[in-house]
Amino acid sequence: MYTQKYYYILLIVFSISASSCRKYVELEPQGKIIPSTVNDYQLLLNNSGVFNLSYGSVDYPTDDIALLNDDFINSFDVRSLQIYKWADLFYQANEDDPEWNLFYKQVYNANVAIQGLPEAKSGDANLKTQLIAEAKVHRAYAYLCLVNLYAKEYHASSAATDLGVPLLTEPGYTQSLKRATVKAVYDLILSDLNAGVETLPSLSTSKTAPSKSAAYALLARTYLYMGEYQKALDNANLSLGIQSALFNLNPYVNMGAGSGYPDGFFLPTSQDNPEVIWMKASSDGGGNFPLSDELITLLGTKDLRTHFFTYYVGPDGDPIGIFNYPGTYHTYFAPFETVPGSTQIGPTVPEMMLIKAECLARTQKGQAGLTVVNELRKFRFKPAEYTSLTAANDDAALLLILQERRRELFCKGFRLFDLKRFNTDPKLAKTITHPLKTQQLTLVPGSNRYVYPIPTKVINANQEIDQNPR
Template sequence: MKFLKFTLYIFLPLLLLNSCRDYVEVEPVGNNRILKYTSDYRGLANNYNDMTVAGGIYLPANADAEFSTAYQNGVSTIWANSYTWQDKIYDPSQGDSDWIGLYKAVYYSNVIINGVMGSEKGTDSEKKEIYAEAFVHRAFAYLQLVNTYGPQFDPKSANSEKAVPLLLNAELFSSLERSTVGQVYDQIISDLKSALANDIQDSPQFNVLPSKIAVYALLARTYLYMGQYDLSLDNAKKALAMQDQLIDLKTFASGYSYPVLIQNPEIIFSKTLLMTYSGVPLSNDLLNSFDSNDLRYDYYTIQGNNFYPSYSGRGFGIAAYSYTNGINVGVSVPEMYLTAAECAARLGKTQDAVDYINILRAKRYKAGASYQVSAATNTEALSLAITERQKELIGRGFRWFDQRRLNLDPVYRKTYTRTFKGQTYTLEPNSGGYVFPINQNYIDLNPELGK
C-alpha cells in the first residue's frame, strides 16, 4: 500500500483531534493519541461542525440560480466556474472544501465504526447507539459525494462508471482508487440497513443526531435518486408514520418567526451546506412561479441586499433570517411528502400523489386562500409534484440533483444556457457538466483518482 500524501494532508489533524479537544478525552500512547473510552467516541460523534457538513459547490450550478450582469462582476472564480459548468473549478492554490469536509465526516465515521464497540467505560447499548449513528453519517456523506463527483445512477444500466473512492476504514495508508456509481450506492444502502440492524434510536433529542426516522428518510431519498420508486415510497411512508408535523406558515408574523434549526419540527436529520454558498441569487422563473397567496415567497426568500455582494433580486431566506439555521439539506418532513407524491404518481396512484401535495400546501398558503390542486392523470400528478418540489425545496441545491435524475426522462430533460460576462454556456442533458471534477491537485498527488 502506498503512502497517500493528500490523505495525510487532510486527516493528520483528525488524528491529533485538534478540532475535538474540548469534547474528546485522549491518552497518549507512544507518539500517537488514541480514543479509549465510549465517551470519547460520543464526543467525536457529536462534533457538530464536522459531522453535519454537506458541501454545496453545486448550488451556483443548479437551475435555481441566476446571476445578473451586475452581480457577475463580484463573484469569486469558484462560483463563476460552478455557475458556468466548467471542467475545472479550483486553481492550483485552492482546495475543494466540499471534498475535504465530506471525507472528513467519512473518516470520523470510520473511526467510530472501527473502534467504538471495543471502547471502555460504556454500556453495550451506548456503544451500539454511537456505532449505528456512524453508519448514517457515512451514508449521507457518500450520497452527497456520488451525486457531486459521479455520474447519475441509471436504473437501466450497470452503473459501472467511476465515481469516488470508498474508504471504509480509518487508515492513512489506503488506495484512493475510485469505486463505481453502483458500488457507492450499494454501500450507502448497506450502511443505512446496518444502522437499522443495530437498533438505531427511533427519535433523538436533537435533529442533528441520526435516528431510525432519518434512516427511512435517507433510504427514500436514495431510492428516489436510483429510480426505485416503490422502495422510495415505502420508506417515505415509514418516515412520515413516525414524524409528520408541518409548520403552518400562516402562524408567522414574518420570516424572522421561522424556528431555529434544532427546534424545527419539520427537520428529521439536519445537514447543512457550507455557509460559503449563502446568498446565491434565485432565478426569476422560479420566483415568478409563486402565486400571491403562497407564503413561501416571503418566508423562504429574502431581498438580495441582505447578502454580500448585494443584488437587486432575492436569495434563500431561511439562513438569513437566522444564521443558526444554515442551509439545511438534511431530510425533512416536507421532502418526504414530496417524495411520496412523486413516487405515488409514477406508480399510478394519482389521488394519493395529489393528497400528499395538498397536505403540504395547506400549511403554506394564506388563510382562506385556495391551495388545493387536482390531477386527472398520473402525468398531471407527476408534473404537480415536481413543480411543488422546486418551490418547497427552493435555494438549497436539491434542484441540481433533480436535474441530474430527470435527464433520464425524455419528458423532463432540458438543455440549459447561461450568459456570463458576455459568453454563452450550455449544459446538455447527461453531459459531463453534471459531474463536478475532482480537484487536479488531488489527482496529481494520487494518480489513481484520475483513472
C-alpha cells in the same frame, strides 16, 4: 510517516475538537490522544462542526440561480463563479475542494468509530451498538453526497461500471484509492442505513444525531435517486410514521412589522422546527443566491415560501442593508437556520411527503400523490389564497408534484441531483441557460458538466484516481 498519496485523500488535518475542548487525533504517530473509551467515541460523533455540515455549492450550477446583476457577479468568489459556469475545473492545482474534504473527513471519522468501538473500554454494550449505527448513518450520508456530486447519476443498466468515488471503509492507509463503481458506493450506503434502522431509537434527543426516522428518510432519498420508486415510497412512509408534523407559516406573517426586518428573521431555528428530521447545515453558511426569473415565476406572489424565503432588492439597492449589491433581483433568504446564516438541508417531513407523492405518481397513483402534496400546500398559503392542485392523469400529476418539489426545496441542495436524474426522461429533461454579462451559457441534458470535477490537488497526489470527463 504519512505518504503524500493518502495525505490528500484523507484530508490534511484529521484532528477533531469535541465540545469539551479535548482534542483527538485519530493517528497515533502524531503523538496525540486517540479515542479509547465509549465516551471518547461519543464525543467524536457528537462533533457537529464535522458531522452536521453538508455541501454548500450545489445550487450554483442549477436553473434556480441566475447572475443578472453585474455587481453581484463581481462580488462572487472565483470558486462559485466557476461552478456557475460549469467550468473545466473549479479549483487550481494548489487549492483544496472544501466539499470533497468535508465528506471524506466525515467518512474517516466515522470509520475510526466503526473500527474502534467494538474494543472500546468502560462503556455500555448497548451504547456501543448505537454509536456504531450512528457512525454508519453519518458515513452513508457522506457517501450519498460524494457519489452524487463527483459521479454520474445512478442508472441500473450502468451503475456496475460507472465510476463512483474512492470507497474507504476503515481508517487505515492500505486501501485502494481507485474509484469504486457507482453501484458499490450505493451498496455500502444501503447497508449502512439498514444497520441504522435496525438499531437506532425512533427519534434522537437532539436533531444533530442520527435516528431511525433519519435513516429511513435517507433510505427514501437514496432509493429515489436509484429510481427504485416502491422502495423509496415504503421508506418515506416509515419515516413519516415516526415524524410527520408540519410547520404552519401563517402565524409568522407580519411578525416583523415595525422592526425593519423581513418576517423570515423571526422563524424558529431548525432545532425548534417540527419538520426537521436531521439537521445538516450548508457548509458555505447559506446562500445569498440570486434567483432566476423562472423560479420566481414558479413560486408566484401568493406563496408564503416567496414571502419568507426570498428577498427583493430594487433598482436602488437594499434599503434595509441586508444585501449589499445594487440592482434588481430576488435573492434567497435562508429559512430555519441551523447555525446563523446557514440553510437547513438535512431530511425533513416535507421532503418525505414529496418523495411519497412523486413515487405514488410514478407507480400510477397520481391522484393519491396530489393528495399528499395538497396537504403540504395548506401550510404554505394563507387559507383564503390556497387552492388544491388537480390533474387529469398520472403524467400531469407527476409534473405538478415535481413543480411543488422545486418550490419547497429550492436552494436547499436538491435541484442539481434532481436535474441529473431527470436528464434521461424526454418529458423532464431541459437545457439550462445561465446569463453572465453578455454571454448566455448553456448546459444540455446529459452533459458531463453535471458532474463535479475531482479536485486536481487530489489527483496529483493520487495518480490512481481518474478524473471525470468534461
